Amino acid sequence: MIHIVLRWDFHVVVFQPQPHFQSLFKSGQNPSSSSSRNDDAISRLPALFYVPQLSFSSGDMLLVHAKPTSEWWWAELHGVIGYVPASVIRQEPDEEEEPVEDPWQDEEYFGSYKTLKLHLEMLSDKSRTEAYRHVIFNNSAALRGKVVMDLGCGTGIISLFCAQLAQPSVVYAVEACSMAAYTRQLVKQNGFEEVVTVLQGRAEEIQLPEKVDVLVSEWMGSCLLFEFMVESVLLARDRWLKEGAVTWPSSAALTLVPCQADGYYAEKMAFWEHPYGLDFTPLQPLARQEFFTKPRFSHLVEPAECLAAPCHVIRLDMYTLQIRDLEVLGRFLFCVERSGIFHEFTAWFTVHFNSMEAEGSAVELDTGPSAEPTHWKRTLFMLDRPVSVCAGDSISGTIVLRRNPVWRRHMNVFLHWSINGSTEDVGTKTFPMWR
Numbered sequence: 007m008i009h010i011v012l013r014w015d016f017h018v019v020v021f022q023p024q025p026h027f028q029s030l031f032k033s034g035q036n037p038s039s040s041s042s043r044n045d046d047a048i049s050r051l052p053a054l055f056y057v058p059q060l061s062f063s064s065g066d067m068l069l070v071h072a073k074p075t076s077e078w079w080w081a082e083l084h085g086v087i088g089y090v091p092a093s094v095i096r097q098e099p100d101e102e103e104e105p106v107e108d109p110w111q112d113e114e115y116f117g118s119y120k121t122l123k124l125h126l127e128m129l130s131d132k133s134r135t136e137a138y139r140h141v142i143f144n145n146s147a148a149l150r151g152k153v154v155m156d157l158g159c160g161t162g163i164i165s166l167f168c169a170q171l172a173q174p175s176v177v178y179a180v181e182a183c184s185m186a187a188y189t190r191q192l193v194k195q196n197g198f199e200e201v202v203t204v205l206q207g208r209a210e211e212i213q214l215p216e217k218v219d220v221l222v223s224e225w226m227g228s229c230l231l232f233e234f235m236v237e238s239v240l241l242a243r244d245r246w247l248k249e250g251a252v253t254w255p256s257s258a259a260l261t262l263v264p265c266q267a268d269g270y271y272a273e274k275m276a277f278w279e280h281p282y283g284l285d286f287t288p289l290q291p292l293a294r295q296e297f298f299t300k301p302r303f304s305h306l307v308e309p310a311e312c313l314a315a316p317c318h319v320i321r322l323d324m325y326t327l328q329i330r331d332l333e334v335l336g337r338f339l340f341c342v343e344r345s346g347i348f349h350e351f352t353a354w355f356t357v358h359f360n361s362m363e364a365e366g367s368a369v370e371l372d373t374g375p376s377a378e379p380t381h382w383k384r385t386l387f388m389l390d391r392p393v394s395v396c397a398g399d400s401i402s403g404t405i406v407l408r409r410n411p412v413w414r415r416h417m418n419v420f421l422h423w424s425i426n427g428s429t430e431d432v433g434t435k436t437f438p439m440w441r
């Protein structure tokens with residue numbers, strides 16, 4: 007959609023990702039631009055992790071990508087993307103208006119959950135599902151009489167656990183897609199209509215009759231953040247969670263480890279060296295591009311393939327995490343414990359569920375190689391060229407998960423590493439997930 011900027015000249019000075027969002031709005035020519043209006047508008051600005059410097063003048067043409075709130079729209083001017091106050095722009099009638107694709111791709115995203123395929127995969131994942139049942143069971147006494155919200159309930163398994171194992175006063179099972187109609191049937195089929203209320207709609211938009219004591223959700227995507235369903239959880243937390251209430255998971259950590267991946271490397275790269283006694287190595291650059299550019303989600307690294315002790319590179323506290331923090335930076339320093347070939351980095355996540363009782367025990371869901379495999383498996387980031395490393399070498403560097411500024415469920419993973427701190431033996435690679 008094309009819009010013309012009217013009235014005010016806005017010069018939005020925005021800092022790089024900061025612990026809190028700062029902006030300076032210079033009042034424009036319009037005398038009515040009162041600072042209190044600006045402050046009020048700022049206070050309702052969607053929590054941002056990064057808003058590029060964006061200045062525009064009356065008459066500019068903005069391309070609006072999305073309208074996340076009535077006051078702030080996500081727009082583009084001369085290739086720079088950022089939030090603009092909706093109050094200063096006007097839609098220009100445009101006969102050949104192109105429908106702008108929804109950056110959340112909600113239709114495709116929620117459409118994928120309308121069928122049973124993904125729900126069967128998730129329910130068949132015993133580690134995942136038993137972990138949530140364990141949490142509800144461990145806290146059954148504390149849940150008595152409580153108000154629970156199950157965000158993205160899917161088939162309602164977590165809500166049904168709450169009704170089956172505890173006595174909450176009510177569970178609001180929120181599900182955006184049409185699966186909600188079947189979830190209502192499952193609640194009735196299992197005799198929990200008095201406790202579980204299924205609400206169909208996006209968590210960002212539904213209205214609950216009351217605030218909640220517990221916000222529970224299974225929001226984790228590949229490499230922890232992919233799909234960015236976590237943003238919905240943060241918005242619901244800020245809107246519906248009572249003071250001092252509980253969010254499950256309570257915290258999350260992304261773990262990384264350098265690994266050897268002989269099998270995968272042989273299958274995708276070494277294969278071209280002499281298939282049937284012929285030299286196909288000219289195809290190796292194509293193979294690198296085709297097989298090693300994007301992360302591999304379905305990887306099951308074995309502990310014996312880890313070249314060093316895994317380390318948590320990113321930690322998220324679900325009580326304090328802000329949407330603007332979802333561009334996450336992690337550093338790592340690995341000490342190589344066994345000589346071998348450094349083919350790739352493997353990533354996985356762990357989430358923790360704190361107990362509602364002071365002395366209660368926490369529950370952990372670990373998707374790493376030392377735990378039972380889960381449907382998330384692990385994420386493999388293949389180097390373009392393997393590196394021989396020896397015990398005692400160091401592999402240091404950074405990982406940045408940068409959210410795609412346009413396709414909001416996607417991100418890029420930047421990895422930069424150096425062997426023994428050298429400035430020559432370094433590597434850097436960006437992995438799109440997925441756009």
Ligand SMILES: NC(=[NH2+])NCCC[C@H]1O[C@@H](n2cnc3c(N)ncnc32)[C@H](O)[C@@H]1O
Nearest residue numbers: 119158160181182208209224225226227238
């Ligand atoms: N762990 C994940 N990666 N996905 C598992 C949960 C996905 C379920 O949550 C639903 N869902 C996702 N986001 C939302 C939302 N904002 N509001 C309501 N339901 C949602 C979605 O339709 C699906 O049924």
